[in-house]
Amino acid sequence: MPDVVFSVDQSRSMRDQAAPGHNRWHPDIPAVATVPPDTSIRIECREWTDGQILNSDTAKDVRDVDLSVAHMLSGPVAVEGAEPGDLLVVDILDLGPVPQTRGEAPGEGWGYTGIFAKENGGGFLTEEYPQACKAVWDFRGQVATSRHLPGVRFTGITHPGLFGTAPSHDLLAKWNERERALIATDPGRVPPLALPPLEQGVLAGTLDGADLERVGREGARTVPARENGGNHDIKNFSRGSRVLYPVHVPGANLSGGDLHFSQGDGEITFCGAIEMGGFIDMHVDLIKDGMSKYAVSTNPIFMPGNVEPRYTEFLSFIGISVDHKTNENHYNDATLAYRNACLNAVEYLKQFGYSGEQAYLILGSAPIEGRVSGVVDIPNACCSLYLPTAIFDFDIKPTAEGPRRADRGRCAVAQ
Numbered sequence: 001m002p003d004v005v006f007s008v009d010q011s012r013s014m015r016d017q018a019a020p021g022h023n024r025w026h027p028d029i030p031a032v033a034t035v036p037p038d039t040s041i042r043i044e045c046r047e048w049t050d051g052q053i054l055n056s057d058t059a060k061d062v063r064d065v066d067l068s069v070a071h072m073l074s075g076p077v078a079v080e081g082a083e084p085g086d087l088l089v090v091d092i093l094d095l096g097p098v099p100q101t102r103g104e105a106p107g108e109g110w111g112y113t114g115i116f117a118k119e120n121g122g123g124f125l126t127e128e129y130p131q132a133c134k135a136v137w138d139f140r141g142q143v144a145t146s147r148h149l150p151g152v153r154f155t156g157i158t159h160p161g162l163f164g165t166a167p168s169h170d171l172l173a174k175w176n177e178r179e180r181a182l183i184a185t186d187p188g189r190v191p192p193l194a195l196p197p198l199e200q201g202v203l204a205g206t207l208d209g210a211d212l213e214r215v216g217r218e219g220a221r222t223v224p225a226r227e228n229g230g231n232h233d234i235k236n237f238s239r240g241s242r243v244l245y246p247v248h249v250p251g252a253n254l255s256g257g258d259l260h261f262s263q264g265d266g267e268i269t270f271c272g273a274i275e276m277g278g279f280i281d282m283h284v285d286l287i288k289d290g291m292s293k294y295a296v297s298t299n300p301i302f303m304p305g306n307v308e309p310r311y312t313e314f315l316s317f318i319g320i321s322v323d324h325k326t327n328e329n330h331y332n333d334a335t336l337a338y339r340n341a342c343l344n345a346v347e348y349l350k351q352f353g354y355s356g357e358q359a360y361l362i363l364g365s366a367p368i369e370g371r372v373s374g375v376v377d378i379p380n381a382c383c384s385l386y387l388p389t390a391i392f393d394f395d396i397k398p399t400a401e402g403p404r405r406a407d408r409g410r411c412a413v414a415q
Helices: 169-184 209-218 334-350 356-365
Strands: 003-006 033-035 039-045 074-079 087-097 110-115 133-140 143-146 153-155 159-165 242-246 254-260 270-275 278-287 301-303 314-320 369-374 382-388
Touching: 003 033, 003 074, 039 074, 039 254, 074 278, 087 159, 087 254, 110 356, 133 356, 159 242, 254 270, 254 278, 270 356, 314 334, 334 356, 334 369, 334 382
Parallel strands: 003 039, 033 074
Antiparallel strands: 039 278, 074 254, 087 242, 087 278, 110 133, 110 270, 133 143, 143 153, 159 254, 242 301, 314 382, 369 382
16 A cells, blocks of 8 residues: 555544645645655545535535535645646546445445535536435445435446645736636626635644635635646546646645545536545656646646446437527537536436436436537537436336336435
């Protein structure tokens, strides 16, 4: 086993670990460890909300979750000799939930998928499904099942939702400038267009006092992906994958967490993956001056591994860039097209007895494939959602006899 450079006691908050992690991006958060290039390491992770979500049959915890503390990240880990302009090469060797453990923390034999309330996070389909709901999943090897979604069983693609390098002061200032400008275009929107720096709930490793307050005022929230990597939520970023991160500060200062047992493309409920704590083993190395050599300035480069479940039969749902409620055509809007593909899949699954919320949870957590199928055939962008048929214990394919409707139970709700 690689050396553990960041350890986590799952019975304790990230704030109470021997070496606390952090929940903001900021260049002044000190590294907890320094490793040489060409080294394999293990990083242990808390679930992203720091254990606020419980293995229960109510979604009040999802409704009331304190998002000011998210995401709880492990790190930073510095790499000797890394300099701005380099590329940090990260190979994922292994990852998964907390090994051989069953307990109260997500990742200890179980995980969850949540539909976040519109007024507290929201999601891709928040206008249609604004209330908090939840499904708890049990892990058995690579397989996940849920008492809240009967009839569904699938093999997960374990992956980290969030890893990245620290931003420079200049890059951090650019993030805050552009995101504040976006917020200003509709400051009262629910959910908000972006999340500005927030002193409430901030954690910055061992920093305290004035230094911690400064990180709260300046540090970027961890919700979106940015130039440093961050919250990409790529379901195929699993064992065998390689990612090359731009280096913006000396040492690179790699951090991450938000581990997922499984996820559908888009993580559409916002908390759409099966969330868990656990571990990740990785090998780190450097390509000196790699950003210049490969013209990488605003993005990581990702090479997926060969680990994924062998689903070969799919139902594909198509969406186009039309608001069908108002009959308004939007020009090549791929986001609207994918939203329509998701809604079409939800309506289809409802015919078999699932509620809309249950179907939404399935699409967020199961290994569906989302594709931009066309953005040239004006005026309609076309996106498609591929739903594996084998994840259901009944036949979901259309037949002349019609759908096989049954009692599919219910997901956890906030009432």
